[in-house]
Each structure stands twice: as C-alpha cells, then as structure tokens.
Amino acid sequence: MMSKLPETMTAVVCHAPNDYRLEQCQRPVAKQNEVIIKIEACGICGSDCKASSGADMFWCGDDPWLKAPVIPGHEFYGVVAELGEGAAEHFGVTVGDKVIAEQIVPCGKCRFCDTGKYWMCEVHNIFGFQKDVAEGGMAEYMRVPANARLHKIPDSVSLEDSALIEPMACAIHTVNRADIQLDDVVVLAGLGPLGLCMVQVAKLKTPRKIVVIDMVxxxxxxAKAFGADVVLNPSRDDIDKEVKGMTDGYGCDVYIEATGHPSAVTQGLQIIRKLGRFIEFSVFGAETTTDWSVIGDRKELDIRGAHLGPYTYPVAIDLLERGLVTSRGIVTHDFSLNDWEEAFKLASSTDSIKVLLKP
Structure with a gap:
C-alpha cells in the first residue's frame, strides 16, 4: 500500500520555444476511470528536442498543435499510485502495478477511432503536447485519462527496457509497414534510438541483408552487434556505389528513413530499386524537396509512412521480456528532473543515444 500522495510535485514545464522551466505544480488527482502514475523514468525524444528549439510543425500558425504551458514527455512508464472511481475495473490494474500508457490519447469518436485506426485520431492528443488534456511524463506524477490505452509491464522487465517500450513499439510498427521479405536487402538510414530499435526488429524478420547508414x-x-550485416558511413563511403554493388546494380528492396534529415530522403530515392518500398518515419525540422518523377515515372515506388506504435505495445513488452530485443547500449544517460537542462542539451547531441529523466 502506497503512502498518502503529496499535493504538489516537481515537473518540467514547456511555456514556449526555448522557454522550458522546472516548476512546482499541483499533483494531478484521479477522476472517474482515471489513473495517477508515479513516473519511474521518461525518455527525451527527438521530437521533444525539436519542439524545445521551435520546429515549425509544433509551433506554426495561430493555433499551434503544441498547446503550452504543458508538461512534456511521451516516453514514460511508472507505477500506479492512485485509482479514480471505477479505474481498477476500467483498466484492469491495481495500485503498485508497473504500467505504460501509449503516447496517443484517442478521442474515440472520429472516423479513424471508430474504425480501429486510433493512432491516426483526428483530434490527435499526444501526451506531453496538449495542456490539461494530455500532460506528459517529465514530472513526478502524471494523469492517465479514461480514454488512454494502458498496458501492464512485467516486473522482470528492467527500468531501462521499460523506458524503451515506446520507441520499440514505434520501431515494430515501422518495420511491419516495410513488409520485409526473406530475400530483401533492407537499408536503414539513421541510428538514433528508434533506428537502433528498428535494426533489432528487422533482424527478427530475417531478411537477406540489413544495411545501416549513420555518421557516428x-x-x-x-547496430552491427544488433545484427546489421553491412555498416556504411556517408563521410567516407559512397552509399550509392556500395548498395548498388551488393544488389547487382538494382538497389535495395526496402529503404527506411529514420534520420529526420532531408538529405536522407533524396539518398533513399537514389539507392532504392524500381518498385521498392520506401518507409518514412522521421519528424523533420525542415522541409525537404525532391524530384517526384523518381517516385512515379522512373521507379513506381511504394511510399509508406509510419506513425506511432499502434497495437504494438504488447509486442514490444513481450520481445523485451523474452530478451529478443534490448535497451543495452541504447540507453546511455540518466538525469534527475533538477538537471533537465543538461539532459536536453545532451539529448540534442551525438554524444548520447537515449537520455532518461528519472524523477
């Protein structure tokens, strides 16, 4: 039985681009069918870094998607600390359970939610981006509303693995979108936390060859330790020559873009074969332009986006519990909430891979 919860808590609060503050806030209280979780860890995502620096996709227009002031953080997990009336039955949890909520809080009413495609919810509230509705996990406690999607985490799953469930779920969805076949040559560009998760998941699909590209x-x-067959660094390798050389000049069957850099898009269009599958995952900080005739007239490519981790959280938890995928080597640093500024700075650099905040 947990002791009485405090009335206030420490949290990182986003007020505007380049205006994040450590504050004392009122602790959320569970209403009907709601859960309060005590945060164990919250990862800093690339999108958190882009939002903090003012990327247009978060802040543009008179009605920006990011609604400040808001507590950021969508890569969290924690322990159930308080249950609102009916919440135990609604979510099937009890106080003390280790849990994670999916990053999206679907409205349950739009055409996408109504047809089971909740991850494309038209309202699209994501934890850490909309004040009051979906406050995030860079805090001591957070509220899980009744329309969230909550999953239990076995006690055998480590802190670091638990903190990587959200990125792993996204990676699984991305790899599933690639429809990888046994004889495919798969090229994955970008080895941030998501890319390194994707390498592990792609390896479980047993394609003919996995080629990874990164500058670090x-x-x-x-990535090689995770199962990549070929590793290429654009600063010294001729990517087009290398990929064409191992595919009889045709190009790769699947290209997964996970860098968030415009040059990786044009690179992928160059090295993918005709009728190939191009999977776009990244959040971009700037627009990219390309010759669209490559997509249609020259190669007739299958361009597929990948967004969030729909129906893949239980899969991620299972794979981590069985040791088929891991956070080892990916989670590189952890900080207290008091040191959030240093944590964000490090997360925005190539001196880290995944940085955690641990209240």
Missing part, C-alpha cells in the same frame, strides 16, 4: 561510428558498431 559508435552507433554503426552497436
């Missing part, structure tokens, strides 16, 4: 040699070595 340490990440290339980690």
């Amino acid at each position: 040699d340490e990440r290339l070595e980690l």
Whole structure:
C-alpha cells in the first residue's frame, strides 16, 4: 500500500520555444476511470528536442498543435499510485502495478477511432503536447485519462527496457509497414534510438541483408552487434556505389528513413530499386524537396509512412521480456528532473543515444 500522495510535485514545464522551466505544480488527482502514475523514468525524444528549439510543425500558425504551458514527455512508464472511481475495473490494474500508457490519447469518436485506426485520431492528443488534456511524463506524477490505452509491464522487465517500450513499439510498427521479405536487402538510414530499435526488429524478420547508414561510428558498431550485416558511413563511403554493388546494380528492396534529415530522403530515392518500398518515419525540422518523377515515372515506388506504435505495445513488452530485443547500449544517460537542462542539451547531441529523466 502506497503512502498518502503529496499535493504538489516537481515537473518540467514547456511555456514556449526555448522557454522550458522546472516548476512546482499541483499533483494531478484521479477522476472517474482515471489513473495517477508515479513516473519511474521518461525518455527525451527527438521530437521533444525539436519542439524545445521551435520546429515549425509544433509551433506554426495561430493555433499551434503544441498547446503550452504543458508538461512534456511521451516516453514514460511508472507505477500506479492512485485509482479514480471505477479505474481498477476500467483498466484492469491495481495500485503498485508497473504500467505504460501509449503516447496517443484517442478521442474515440472520429472516423479513424471508430474504425480501429486510433493512432491516426483526428483530434490527435499526444501526451506531453496538449495542456490539461494530455500532460506528459517529465514530472513526478502524471494523469492517465479514461480514454488512454494502458498496458501492464512485467516486473522482470528492467527500468531501462521499460523506458524503451515506446520507441520499440514505434520501431515494430515501422518495420511491419516495410513488409520485409526473406530475400530483401533492407537499408536503414539513421541510428538514433528508434533506428537502433528498428535494426533489432528487422533482424527478427530475417531478411537477406540489413544495411545501416549513420555518421557516428559508435552507433554503426552497436547496430552491427544488433545484427546489421553491412555498416556504411556517408563521410567516407559512397552509399550509392556500395548498395548498388551488393544488389547487382538494382538497389535495395526496402529503404527506411529514420534520420529526420532531408538529405536522407533524396539518398533513399537514389539507392532504392524500381518498385521498392520506401518507409518514412522521421519528424523533420525542415522541409525537404525532391524530384517526384523518381517516385512515379522512373521507379513506381511504394511510399509508406509510419506513425506511432499502434497495437504494438504488447509486442514490444513481450520481445523485451523474452530478451529478443534490448535497451543495452541504447540507453546511455540518466538525469534527475533538477538537471533537465543538461539532459536536453545532451539529448540534442551525438554524444548520447537515449537520455532518461528519472524523477
């Protein structure tokens, strides 16, 4: 039985681009069918870094998608600390259970939610981006509303693995979108936390060859340990020559873009074969332009987006519990909430891979 919860809590609060503050806030209280979780860890995502620096996709227009002031953080997990009336039955949890909520809080009413495609919810509230409705996990406590999707985490799953469930779920969805076949040559560009998760998941699909591309040699070595067959660094390797050379000049069957850099898009269009599958995952900080005739007239490509981790959280939890995928080598640093500024700075650099905040 947990002791009485405090009335206030410490949290990182986003007020505007380049205006994040550590504050004392009122602790949320569970209403009907709601859960309060005590945060154990919250990862800093690339989108958190882009939002903090003012990327247009979060802040543009008179009615920006990011509704400040808001507590950021969607890569969280924690322990059930308080149950509102009916919440135990609604979610099937009890106080003390280790849990994670999916990053989206679907409205349950739009055409996408109504047809089971909740991850494309038209309202699209994501934890950490909309004040009051979906406050995030960079805090000591957070509220899980009744329309959220909550999952239990076995006690055998480590803190670091638990903190990586959200990125792993996204990686699983991305790899599933690639429809990888046994004889495919798969090229994955970008070895941030998501890309390194994707390497592990793609390996479980047993394609003919997995080729990874990144500018950081340490990440290339980690990808090799995760099962990549070929590692390429654009600063010294001719990517087009290397990929064409191992595919009889045709190009790769699947290209997964996970860098968030415009140059990786044009690179992928160049090295993918005709009738190939191009999977776009990244959040971009700037627009990219390309010759669209490559997509249609020249190669007739299948362009597929990948967004969030629909129906894949239970899969991620199962794979982590069985040791088929791991956070080892990916989670590189952790900080207290008091040191959030240093944590964000490090998360925005290539000196880290995944940085956690641990209240």
